[in-house]
Amino acid sequence: MDVFEDPESTREEILAAAYRTLCEHGYADLTMERIGEEFDKSVSLVYHHYDGKDDLLLACLEFMLENYRADTDAGPPADPREAMETVCDRPSLVDAPAEAQQFVRALVELRGQAPHNEAYRDYFTRSDRFFEAQIATIIKTGVEQGVFRAVDPERTARMIHTVLSGAFFRYATSVDDAWLADIREELRAYNERTLYLQDGDEEP
């Protein structure tokens, strides 16, 4: 993940080490010691900054989300249809580099902590809200530009985010992935039928 390429502080170096260790070992086998080994400096420095592995992993997730938010906070998209297709292409992750795939698996493991861990629950609630709002902005813009149908932006965004969440959840926790291509096709068909105004449509 580019966001960890140039750590600007000891804190960021630790977060980068946590990210790399998480991708390599997954959540279950993750320890502060392993993160310390990945980190160039002393493991005691890791303990100095973070109370334990969950505290550190949550800080890592938070840092990634904030960076992603800053990167994509360019206001309404110029081309809503293109922006929507980029969002709906996320399940193509199956063709992504191994590290990205490992991260998705680790993310699902982390989210699997949420039923019994309030801090994870809060984090994932906030990240869901962020991604839904991002999709809703694309939809609102498309409706305003007259290229999308007059759908309910929130409700449609929730549907799309739930499909993507389900796809990542299944991808990380099952053996086959042939179904992923079907999901991408069906999401594309959903957008064509539900969202995109076609030539000759009667809506304004």
Add this chain to the structure above:
Amino acid sequence: MDVFEDPESTREEILAAAYRTLCEHGYADLTMERIGEEFDKSVSLVYHHYDGKDDLLLACLEFMLENYRADTDAGPPADPREAMETVCDRPSLVDAPAEAQQFVRALVELRGQAPHNEAYRDYFTRSDRFFEAQIATIIKTGVEQGVFRAVDPERTARMIHTVLSGAFFRYATSVDDAWLADIREELRAYNERTLYLQDGDEEP
């Protein structure tokens, strides 16, 4: 869960105890000792039958899936539209008894083990295939009866199962659930637009 109401053997009694303990404590705090406490007889009997908590929980999941399979194995549905609405109403679980909600949370925790545990991965792959096939059978029947559009049954079933998986995943791991009503509405709209033939439609 009705399936555990009348255990017919020691093995089933142990599975019932595992189910109740899982719902009450979740996966993270589950131990063989706790299951032994819930079980009326000796905890050593639990160890006699199962190698450890994951072995026991997988047997429990398997038992539930087999029972569900036997219960619903009545062949093609008489009323495909009604059957589809029953499937798509699963996210109404939010109004279900506390135990059912706890079970969904525990199930997501168990599935969160799958990225690093092959036995869980295999189980959830099989359960996905079962639920997808069940939905595909409903769709095929609807198409044959001339009440559904001529969609690709597999692809549509995969979409619906992925939405439901995503909804359960999010429900178990986030704080709010207002979005769930939107998902049910949008699934209903998806079926109306994509699946159900309306009066006056031109398809055969």
